[in-house]
Amino acid sequence: MTLITSTGASVLDRIAASRTASTYRPAGVSAQAANAAAKAASTTSSSGPTRVTLDAADASDLVYAKPRAPGFGPQRFWANARDDGLSELMTRNSGKDAVSLADRWRGLGSGLLKQLADTGAAYKQTLADYVPGADAAGAVGASDGTSGTDASATAAAAAALQEQALGGVSTNAAEVNLTIQTRSGHTVELKIGVNNGDQGGTRGLQVEVKSSGALSSAERKALADLGDGLDSALEGLGEGAPTLDLSKLMAFDRGGVLSGLDLKVENPNAPADVPGAMRAFSLHLGTDTKSVSMRTTSGEMNLEVDATPPKGAATNGQRWTAIDQLLKQIDAAADRGHADAAMTKSFKDAFQQLQAPPVDEDPSSASSVAKAVAKNDGQPIAINASAGGADEVAPVTPPMSDGLRSQVQSLQSGLADFKASFSADSQRTSRIGSIQEAGHADYRISQTTTDRPNTATGGRSISQAQTEEMDAHYEKSRTFTLDRAKGNYDAYTVKDSKTVTTLIDTVKDSVSRALRKTDEHRQKSFSQIENFKATEHNEWPSQRSVTERLR
Template structure:
């Protein structure tokens, strides 16, 4: 930048002054390091002018503490990059891997200043504190150990700063604690890399793989960006898992109840059910014209929370005022999905600007799916098991009359050639199992699927057709009858109860899985 001043016919005179300074800055525990600062003052004007008109300043890097350790080197390397993906690369894993050799707290940050004297030591301390608690981009991991200790790890980044912090409180870490913490390093880093990717991903499976006898809970929180903020809240312990993520595309919200371990099936059974749900989620996304990146995040989170369950159980304790303990058999589990109970939803940010001529025609997508199980009765001999699966899709969107042609609706009626879809689908599957005096007396599954498609066709702004097409299918399957037929064909000489207890049973778990497509359910 050049500033020129003149007075009458006076001749221009130029003076260039260059100064160099080396500054050391102290903060935090009263010591900070500063890199060399260089400034050049360029003056163009009258010869009697002594104040600089324009100053070019080389930034100063202010460190929270001595920057000679490996973590500081990593920070220095990342700080030279732009974007959260590069800034946070490898930092999460490094902070957890540090527990292999050190179980103490740690804090480090680097702040860029435009002048060596731009801030006082007190101001630097305040800036560092904010960086560790409320940065523009912040990711924090909180872990509680079974012994009662707590570990809080924070990564913070802004345009001119980057910092990390490890805080160990409420106890000391045992060798087993430190090993378990280090074991989460890869999972934590994958979660960070996913969140900072474009578009973001929810890679959380590595944070569910921990020994609950050593680590009692794991929580991950993230807030990234200032204009279009992406947030994440993740929790996992022995009884619950949950994740909620909100961003510009929409919101993913999933909660899994891990407390009813007696209902969990085999690994193959769980994989079968998970694949079935993912297939229906794909179908819902395609049918409702959902945002691909949002649906990918939903499927990633759904898979992560419904994987790595750990040990199952055979006994279930009811939650009534007088708890009753029930023992479940392989026959019971054979007629369940094998997954833990859950509620899951994905909601896309509505778009009301697609059609300026009809702003009430909003592009929306909302999908909910859940499973809920109950075990009631007076004892194991007299017990009732109910497992209900449900889903609901509501969506609306615009589509061009010409396949493959991008829709561009304006206030010009000649552009108003399109189809407006409104989707409303529901599905349900309810499995009921009943025992009386130890004998299986009833087992069945009731399933239904309803699809409603409402299509309005507009040609040059005029409504040409308005059609609603419903599809409804329901069916009941006698699971007890299936078991009795297998008994009569394979082991008629033993009692039915002995057959159920000691023989290999036909796999009925696939028959109880919910089906959201009426045509598929009808022919299944």
């Protein structure tokens, strides 16, 4: 037998012990032992030692501490009394070592999706770790008696305390919202709320997953398969300096039963004095477009990529070569504008992952080409409302032969059409941590491809334009620390723009003409500032315009 004693137990102690045992079981404590502890705690007297007697089998599993009265110390509350793996995971993620959002999110995304996949049933749970203030402690502690009136007042106070604690978890919480659309028309919603308790709310976790209708076995499997991808994405976003790991989520529709995915994260508690801390993130994966946006304490970025393969879709090898070339182009622009390194890295990671070809299918394969033809060329009639209200039939664009497709793809960039930008403040520090340089950069890059019938040749007229702009300024210290307030520093500005346009004309099965035009404008300026006045100023403008004949 095991004897655990304590002194000074009150009615509040018995209520807290009963509630804690019935609604919260830490990982590693058996349900039988927890129930035994709850029963024993609820039947002890209001004074003298508290005696808890356990069977030997139970004693080996249970670690029991006399619960404190509500209002006098940390309290743990659960919205639902459950004995399951998700509740145990929430307990683990609420431990003292769980500090970052990554710690608090770990495994919950995949666990919730697996829960829905395994059972088909909705799930909702809230855990609150509540530390009441002095006012709450006094209000609850005032009813420490044994009469029926006092017991009722104590029970009401304890219930109010629990309701207040659980309700406070959603106040100023960091929220994850995942919405998945199935091709059958159902909507799956997953939510995770994390509160650190520093912004007026209650420290705790809140999770939920549900579906608008019954899911097929294939849909359930597709949800379960998304678990690792969701965990990887949240793991990267939840670190102090967010990183993007979206590659597994990009394959969300391998089974062909899902039609769309939207992931949104809001973090209202991002510390304003920490450069690059994540405030908001969103990912959209649809049949037409893929997009990523992220807002941090330093700035924001937005990317959108056409999800449909362009005419003359590139092979995987050409796509990866094109991605690598464009990433180098982004690096060169960021280096010239002294853009924020963390934002530039996130921007490049997002671009690469949105543009990457599917891992399980080569766009040059027969099935992929057939899909592209069906999507882009297999719609001979386009209906448009004319001014007179009658329908117009757009000219038919003839499908590409394999030979023509190969010729066209060799002349194009190899990338899906896109538009992307970032805007961010930047800092560069010395070895001792002092700020030596600060600035701001705006960067934009995009690609647009058009394909029209060419009635003169009986073929096509294809145009692909890629534009790039960098507008930046930064100030550098001439000593050890930048001090703009004293008006002594070196100021730089960068204003660059570049447009590359590829024009392709085809006949029935070959390219008849291909041109590439490049227009580039670059300007960098320097000003030496002394006592807020420019004592020296220099500019280095350059301009280039070139036309190349490719065919």
